[in-house]
Amino acid sequence: MTAEMLVAQRNDQQHQIWLQKRTEDVLSAILLSGQSAHRAIVEAQRLGLKPDLRRTVVLLELANPSDIEQVARWIQHQVADAWCVPLHASGMVWCPPRTVPPDFRERLTRAGISLSRVAIGTPNTETGSLRSEVEQLSDLMAYAQAKIPDIQWLDLAAHRIPVAVWRYRSEDGFRQLAEPYLALQQEDGNGQLRKTLKCWVEHGSDGQACAEALNIHRNSLRYRLERIADITGFDLASPKGITELYLAMILAAE
Numbered sequence: 558m559t560a561e562m563l564v565a566q567r568n569d570q571q572h573q574i575w576l577q578k579r580t581e582d583v584l585s586a587i588l589l590s591g592q593s594a595h596r597a598i599v600e601a602q603r604l605g606l607k608p609d610l611r612r613t614v615v616l617l618e619l620a621n622p623s624d625i626e627q628v629a630r631w632i633q634h635q636v637a638d639a640w641c642v643p644l645h646a647s648g649m650v651w652c653p654p655r656t657v658p659p660d661f662r663e664r665l666t667r668a669g670i671s672l673s674r675v676a677i678g679t680p681n682t683e684t685g686s687l688r689s690e691v692e693q694l695s696d697l698m699a700y701a702q703a704k705i706p707d708i709q710w711l712d713l714a715a716h717r718i719p720v721a722v723w724r725y726r727s728e729d730g731f732r733q734l735a736e737p738y739l740a741l742q743q744e745d746g747n748g749q750l751r752k753t754l755k756c757w758v759e760h761g762s763d764g765q766a767c768a769e770a771l772n773i774h775r776n777s778l779r780y781r782l783e784r785i786a787d788i789t790g791f792d793l794a795s796p797k798g799i800t801e802l803y804l805a806m807i808l809a810a811e
Contacts, residue, residue, distance in 0.1 A: 738805035
């Protein structure tokens with residue numbers, strides 16, 4: 558290899574390093590910081606990153622943080638023109654064009670990649686709204702860790718109300734909204750009433766479906782619902798009562 562070829566090779570390596578760093582900076586500005594987002598989108602176009610494509614935001618949280626670089630390399634080869642940036646020590650943001658591949662979960666399994674949690678945003682989101690999606694999915698991750706830790710795959714569309722409320726849980730008005738459920742916690746030593754309330758909400762206040770899910774008689778369900786109403790002060794048969802108690806259930810710390 559001649560001296561000129563060595564110099565050209567070194568220059569090419571330096572350019573690739575610069576391009577990778579610049580790409581990550583531009584994508585971070587679009588997806589994470591929100592600073593100079595319009596300028597970053599223009600720069601993304603210049604770099605050939607195709608910001609005109611609509612995308613779906615996916616947050617990936619790794620079970621083993623030491624695998625993040627390996628997973629980042631793997632995921633960059635899964636879908637053409639996808640974006641990927643680190644979010645924190647054990648997480649990353651991945652934005653494939655249009656929608657998430659339907660076999661994405663199977664691909665992860667075949668690759669032996671272990672994830673503790675995955676949150677999927679709204680399909681076909683325009684570039685200017687991606688940062689908002691990242692924020693909502695981050696809130697969804699925090700909500701899931703606190704309230705539904707056993708669920709690994711999360712869809713933002715299925716949890717929009719809890720996510721919208723969860724962000725403001727520390728504000729005075731929302732803390733007060735949680736008080737009826739906190740009262741239920743104090744009276745419900747074995748968790749039976751809270752389990753019943755959760756089931757009642759999940760089954761849309763359908764008495765038969767709820768009783769079957771809990772494997773109890775309708776009369777037992779009726780008694781439990783009356784106890785919940787007595788403790789919380791809410792009428793579970795009214796839309797207002799069940800809505801406020803549902804929000805209280807979301808906001809209260811377990």
